[in-house]
Amino acid sequence: MRILFLTQIIPYPPNAGPRVKTWHVLRYLYERGHDVTLASFVREEERPYLSKLDEVCTAVHTVPINRSRVADVGYWLQSHLSGRPFLIERDDLKGMRQLVQNLLAEQEFDVVHADQLTMTQFALDAKKVGGVKRPYIIFDAHNATWSIWERMRENAPWFLKPVYRIEENRIKQYEGMLVEQFDHTMVVIDPDKDLLLAGVKNGNTGTLEARISSIPIAVDAEVLQPIQRKKGSRNILTLGTLSYPPNADGIRWFLQEIFPLVQQQVPDVTLTVIGKNPPADFVQMAQQSGGAVAVTGYVDDLTPHMEAAALMVVPVRAGSGMRVRLLEAFARAMPTVTTTIGLEGIIAEADKEILLADDPQSFATATVNLLNDPDLQEMLAVNGRKLAEARYDWRAVLKQMDAVYALAAPQPEATSHA
Incomplete structure (x- = not known):
């Protein structure tokens, strides 16, 4: 089929x-x-990576985007006038809207696949396409985004809670509208089906539920081979895109409330924080840690950092969907501690493939126990690798997409026989 992928x-x-x-x-x-x-x-x-996309795409079209805090203030004010979410206003750029409209006018597509929330606004233009058959439109929802804002609101300072609630409610209603307007919606975990349907205004969720499919995120278990970790390491590794608020929130929670408890029991423990755009307070905490904390920023190759570590922590207090960091940790045979929210949507068993803890004291205890127990590290590493191979390799997982795309396939015309 001919697909326009946004x-x-x-x-x-x-x-x-x-x-x-x-x-x-x-x-x-x-x-x-x-x-x-x-x-x-x-x-x-x-831009240096655009040529790589030619391997899997017939054509690649791009629109430049630049973010700034000053511009974000304007988009936030604009969202109050339009009633649309700030996230939608921020990405509603004229260049992208014109590009999509031109592509829809110049070519016939069977499917328009909108990847993530903010691209859905452009896919909706496909419903205006004239002719015999308009494209089938798919919303590929990586998360139920409104629930992320809800969880961030719960952990936010009191003066920011009303701000988070406004955006949370707007996104909830917008996502409900998308489920109604799109031909099909894909989520990565089953609970997100109900979260998206919670925003539907008319309450007619029975028929809409059949138009939502749950297809997990996948990793490449062939490329992500097991790590050979340094024996006796006292290093803890954590990573994530630190400009993404839920990632920064979770790691800040670990730095401020959990790592000091670990240090009390393991004085020579060290922590490495990897991720693009580390917040200023992360850098400051590292500078004041006496060498116990290292904040690297973005690194091209995670392998040497994983090899130097005893274990990984994925501290998550807010989020939706699945944590790819965990799937990759399983594939790389990295023993890991996370939270119940962090493990959402991943079929893994506590104390078999991973350790779970939800408050600072229990998270610190789990981390210390894992640091001090090489046999437990090895058990989690081996079982996690087996799980990644069996359940989350992309070649197996994404076969489930065939059923969704079959719904968009042109149907043969019925033939009458005299």
Whole structure:
């Protein structure tokens, strides 16, 4: 089929959750023989990777995007006038809207696939396409985004709670509208079905539920091979895109409330924080830690950092969907501690493939126990690798997309016989 695929970021290299998910989806569509035209926002640092997309796309079109805090204030005010979410206003750029409209006018597409919330607004233009058959439109929801804002509101300072609630409610209603307007919606975990349906105004969720499919995020277990960790290491590793508020919130929680408890029991423990755009307070905490904490920023290769670590922590207090960091930790055979929210949507068993803890004291205890127990580290590493291979490799997981795309396939005309 001919697919117009809309994405908010260049999905390469697969070094962050959204990129990992989208890159494997594009690879799968290509291997299934589909003809994919990509329309994406692009940042200057992403341009060197555009040629890589030619391997899986027939054509690649881009629109430059630059973010600034000053501009965000304007988009926030604009959202009050329009009633639309701030996230939608921020990405509603004239260049992208014109590009999508031109592509829809110039070519016939069977499917318009909107990857993530903010690209849905452009896919809706496909409903205005004239002719015999308009494209089938798919909303690929990486998360139920309104629930992320709800969880962030719960952990936010009191003076920010009303701000978070406003955006939370707007996104909830907007996502409910999308479920109604799109032909099909894909989520990565079953609970997100109900979260998206919670925003539907008329309450007619029975028929809409049948138009939502749950397809997990996948990783490449062939590429992500097990790590050979340094014996006797006292280093803890954590990572994530630190400009993403839920990631920064969780790691800040670990730095401020959990790591000091670990240090009390393991004085020689160290912590390495990896991720693009670390907040200023992370850098300051590292400078004041006497060498116990290192904040690296973005790194091209995680392997040496994983090899130097005893374990990984994925501290999550707010979020939705699946944590790709965990899937990759399983694939790399990295023993890991996370929270119940962090493990959402991943079929893994506590104390078999992973350790779970939800408050500072229990998280610190689990981390210390894992640091001090090489046999437990090895058990989690081996079982996690087996889980990644069996359940979360992209070649197996994404076969479930075939049923969704079959709904968009042109149906043969009925033939009458005299």
